[in-house]
Amino acid sequence: MQIEILRNDRLIAGPIPWDASRVRDIIMRQGGDYRLVPNGFISPIHIGSISVLPVRSVKPELTVMQAYGQPERTASNDEVVYTYPVVERDYDEVLEEQRAKKLNEINNAYTTAAAPLIKEYPEVETKGWDQQKADAEAYLAWHETQQGEPPxxxxxxKILAGRNGEDGTETLYELSVAVQRNAAAFAEFQVLTGKRQRLAKLARAAETLEALEAIQW
Structure with missing residues (x-):
C-alpha cells in the first residue's frame, strides 16, 4: 500500500510504502500525536491538520505503441489519485526495442534447447570440446592402422590422467570413443544453431512490428 502524508492539504511525504514506524516518526516531527497511528493501514488517518491518505493509480491498458505520460494528481479527504494519460510512442523507437526483445527471446529459446546437451558440463569445459574432438579423431584414425607413432x-x-587418478583403467581409446560419440550428438544439435542464426537474421532485417511478431522459435 502506497500512502501520502499531508498537512493542511500540502504534501509532506510520499508516495511511500506504508510503514507504521516511519509514519509515526513523520507525524511526531510535525507535532502530531503519533500514538494515534495504528499498526496496520485500513482507512485514511486524520490527526488534526495532518492526513495519511491511500494512493491509488489509474493506468489504462497500453498497446506496444503507447506509454504513460506524466500523471495528474488529485487529492480528496479520502485518497490521492494519480491518473496516467496515454501517449503515443515513436514507431522506430518501438521497433528497435521490440527487435532487441525478439533477439533475446530467440537466444533464450536456443539456450533452453541446448540445456539437455550441456547441462552436466561447466561452461569453461565446453570451450575445450573442439580440441577434444580433434584429439579423438586423430587418435582413432591412428588406432585403426597403428602405423607410426601415436599422434x-x-x-x-591430460583428461585421461585426471579421470583415472591413481588406479583407473580407462584407456585413451575408450575416452576417444566417448568424446567422438558426444561430438556427434553436439553436431546434430548444430541444426538448432543454424536455426538461431536464421531467426536472428530475420529479426535484424524486419522492418515492421508485424514482421517481428511473426518470427517464432
Whole structure:
C-alpha cells in the first residue's frame, strides 16, 4: 500500500510504502500525536491538520505503441489519485526495442534447447570440446592402422590422467570413443544453431512490428 502524508492539504511525504514506524516518526516531527497511528493501514488517518491518505493509480491498458505520460494528481479527504494519460510512442523507437526483445527471446529459446546437451558440463569445459574432438579423431584414425607413432595429444591424455587418478583403467581409446560419440550428438544439435542464426537474421532485417511478431522459435 502506497500512502501520502499531508498537512493542511500540502504534501509532506510520499508516495511511500506504508510503514507504521516511519509514519509515526513523520507525524511526531510535525507535532502530531503519533500514538494515534495504528499498526496496520485500513482507512485514511486524520490527526488534526495532518492526513495519511491511500494512493491509488489509474493506468489504462497500453498497446506496444503507447506509454504513460506524466500523471495528474488529485487529492480528496479520502485518497490521492494519480491518473496516467496515454501517449503515443515513436514507431522506430518501438521497433528497435521490440527487435532487441525478439533477439533475446530467440537466444533464450536456443539456450533452453541446448540445456539437455550441456547441462552436466561447466561452461569453461565446453570451450575445450573442439580440441577434444580433434584429439579423438586423430587418435582413432591412428588406432585403426597403428602405423607410426601415436599422434600428439593436446588435451585428451591430460583428461585421461585426471579421470583415472591413481588406479583407473580407462584407456585413451575408450575416452576417444566417448568424446567422438558426444561430438556427434553436439553436431546434430548444430541444426538448432543454424536455426538461431536464421531467426536472428530475420529479426535484424524486419522492418515492421508485424514482421517481428511473426518470427517464432
Amino acid at each position: 600428439q595429444m593436446m588435451v585428451l591424455d
